[in-house]
Amino acid sequence: MNRGPVIREGDQTVHWKILDFSKEIGKHYNTIDNWFKRMEEKKIHYINRTIETGEKTYDELDLQIALYIRDKRDEKWSLDVIFTDLPNRFDLRPFPINENNNNDPQVIDTEGLKRQIKEEIMAAFRKTAASQLQLIKEDFLRTLPKPPTPEEERDRRMTDMITQHRVKSKLEAEALELWWKKPESERMRRIGFFRREEDRDKREQFVRRYIQEHYEAKVREDFGDN
Numbered sequence: 001m002n003r004g005p006v007i008r009e010g011d012q013t014v015h016w017k018i019l020d021f022s023k024e025i026g027k028h029y030n031t032i033d034n035w036f037k038r039m040e041e042k043k044i045h046y047i048n049r050t051i052e053t054g055e056k057t058y059d060e061l062d063l064q065i066a067l068y069i070r071d072k073r074d075e076k077w078s079l080d081v082i083f084t085d086l087p088n089r090f091d092l093r094p095f096p097i098n099e100n101n102n103n104d105p106q107v108i109d110t111e112g113l114k115r116q117i118k119e120e121i122m123a124a125f126r127k128t129a130a131s132q133l134q135l136i137k138e139d140f141l142r143t144l145p146k147p148p149t150p151e152e153e154r155d156r157r158m159t160d161m162i163t164q165h166r167v168k169s170k171l172e173a174e175a176l177e178l179w180w181k182k183p184e185s186e187r188m189r190r191i192g193f194f195r196r197e198e199d200r201d202k203r204e205q206f207v208r209r210y211i212q213e214h215y216e217a218k219v220r221e222d223f224g225d226n
Helices: 018-025 029-041 060-074 079-089 110-143 150-181 200-223
Strands: 007-009 013-015 188-191 195-198
Touching (some): 029 060, 029 079, 060 079, 150 200
Antiparallel strands (some): 007 013
């Protein structure tokens, strides 16, 4: 399989940068980077850096370690258990002697610094955006009409009730007028052999249906809402 080497030292050792290295493992580069960062934090295994830029590079040993971690993670092992087992499986890379010497030049974690700067910028942006949003909200609330007082709300409900009653009364009168224009055969029902009387149930159904079908249009007509 072609592993996409990015750096060669001599003709033997192959090194990968994180993106190409992650393709060899089949995991997202952030996941793999986190594995090796935690190993370095726990002083378990050191990652080589380039002399020129201090960028991390991964070799065949790192590849075998990463593949082992991947497989054990797929088996639901925790990282702490895996890290404890690594010294039994691999000759882990020791840390440079001057790693903790504060007088020696230190390798700068450029990506980590970028993330920190980005987080600080985003935090400042969110704080500013929240302040601006609050001002916009306050301005918007000032443009809204004041809520009605309890007296105004009571008057509005009373007006609505009167309006509904008036509209229903008009529609009921219209419905009854139409009802009485219907043929007697539709309005009356036979009682016994010789007696007929008005079918009140049928009349009430006719009136209710008429009101339901014409209520909205009647309200619009009375209030001039076209």
